[in-house]
Amino acid sequence: MLKMNQINKVFRTEVVETHALRNFSLHVQEGEFVTITGPSGCGKTTFLNLAGLLETFTSGQYVLDGEDVSRLGDYQRAKVRNEKIGFIFQSFNLMPDLNLFDNVDVPLRYRGMRAAERKLRIEKALDSVGLLSRKNHLPSQLSGGQQQRVAIARALVGEPRFLLADEPTGNLDSNTASGVMELLHEINAAGTTIIMVTHDPSLATQSHRNVHILDGQVQSDNTNHVKAA
């Protein structure tokens, strides 16, 4: 599903070079739920940005869903992001002046889908996170947990092959966080591959695998014995 081989990412300024990832290799199988942990500045977010084709890397190879995406142009990368990848962010990143329906609609707009099909998909996605009845509300009218559910619905509406989640429970209290985790497990159980960056060790144990990164390299890659819920 996702194969990164010997990926290097160097950030350069006029005076300094920072190696965010060094010879980073990771293989994720289809249907896996992988958590990425590590201290701040270790390269977790850089990995997630590269995996989501939001940034380019300096060297190495990246194969996603059987396609070498290392040298894709802007347009092709946007297309891959739109069709194969779903993003969930720590701060939800909903658009404040769009209602829930329109927020979830955003990725479909760039797919050139017909209005009727978009409506069906949006309502299904909102229903799956239990917020269909509030589709005309603005994000500011929802709690943090509900906003993250909308963000998950937006990530799922395009039926992506895998989800990239960047500390999706980081801004939530423990009860709400556990509800969001349950939802992610359900999504994973339905066949969507999930890669989740987290600081929370307890969440890391709930996935199939936990990859620990240190100084831009995979320090450990452990299979969890606790089955994902």
Next chain:
Amino acid sequence: MFLYYIRLSLLSYKRNPVLSSLMVLAIAIGVGAYMVIFTLNYVMGGDPIPHKSSQLYHVQFDYGDPAFTDFEPPPQLTYIDATALLQATVEHPRSASSKFVAVLEPPGEELRPFYVNGRGNAADFFPMFDIPFQYGGGWDRRADDTQQLVVVLSNELNERLFGGANSVGQTIVMDGLNFTVSGVLDRWSPAPKYFDVNNGAFDPMEEAYIPWSLIVGQEMRRSGNTNCWKAFEGNSFQAFLNAECAWIQFWVELNTADEHAEYLNFINNYAAEQKQLGRMPMQIEKRLYDVNEWMILNEVQPDETRILTALAAMLLAVCLLNTVGLLLSKFLGKSSEIGVRLALGAHKRSLFTQHVIEAGVIGALGGILGLGVAALGLEGIRILLGDMMTNDWMQLDLRVTFITILLAIVSTILAGMYPIWRACNINPASHLKTQ
């Protein structure tokens, strides 16, 4: 997607109403001011009769006194030459014309006598210049020859005298003479007043039109410019008519190149003949001018309007520069949204289009407000110039309205290019964590 982008633009406006309104205001002021000057230029420099301007010719002769080196040949004709041309030009529509002023005694007792500005012209004047009639019509050449007391009233004078009713056949008294109304003009105010640029190219239209032969035959009080370059021989009206004084405009309609060549040959021969008789001592290069050439020769569009245009363009540029800064602030403030859209699969081209449309919407709103600014500016000019100009001319017509909106949209989009380019080329990754 177009409607989607329009909707996003309006939502974006609502999100930053103060910043967006400042941009709209800046564009409105810049575009509005520019359109005021554009309208002035449009009025002063436009072709007032585009379908016929290359067929109507004004005649100029080699008048003047060689002793005065800075003496420009006057643009009008003397009575001797105007009469000669009128008599010789039979096969082409032609007209001599000049202004007069008279005291009009209104019918009934409600109105007191008042002065009217009138024009004496030949019968062909009306069809030559495509002058529209509300009632009746002009007169024929026989009326010119026999000095019939007929009059054509302007729409406004007819309104004043007869309440706008059909007054054809009615009698009015001017300078003690009974004139029969043969027609009433429809609203007509060409800009510039190309058939008489020598007497105020933007002066109001005359109120009454009578056969030109009456100006002489009844010794009506002439008004308008008179240029003389030789002393009169005597004090009588006849002495004035025989003098080297130019006070008559002479137009002829020539519809083909052959007609033009033939007529030019005729007036060249006429001028040569007059020179042999000791008249027309100057030498001019051109004796026939079409409408547009005539307006250029007489500098209908003053240099000041070009300076004003440059100033207005500079003001527009300053307003647009201001808009560049405001748009930059607005669009860079949307970096997080742009980052999210990129992450969700938007291509840079889509985002570019979205923001071009957003700039276009701001421009359109600025254009609509700019129309108001332009209307206020034109009203100011109308108040400033008062009776010096005909009110009808300084208006925002459909063409000016369209150009205003288009100018606002295009200039705002151009001003938005750099901010849009900057906004669409952000690194999305660096903005997704920070929202």
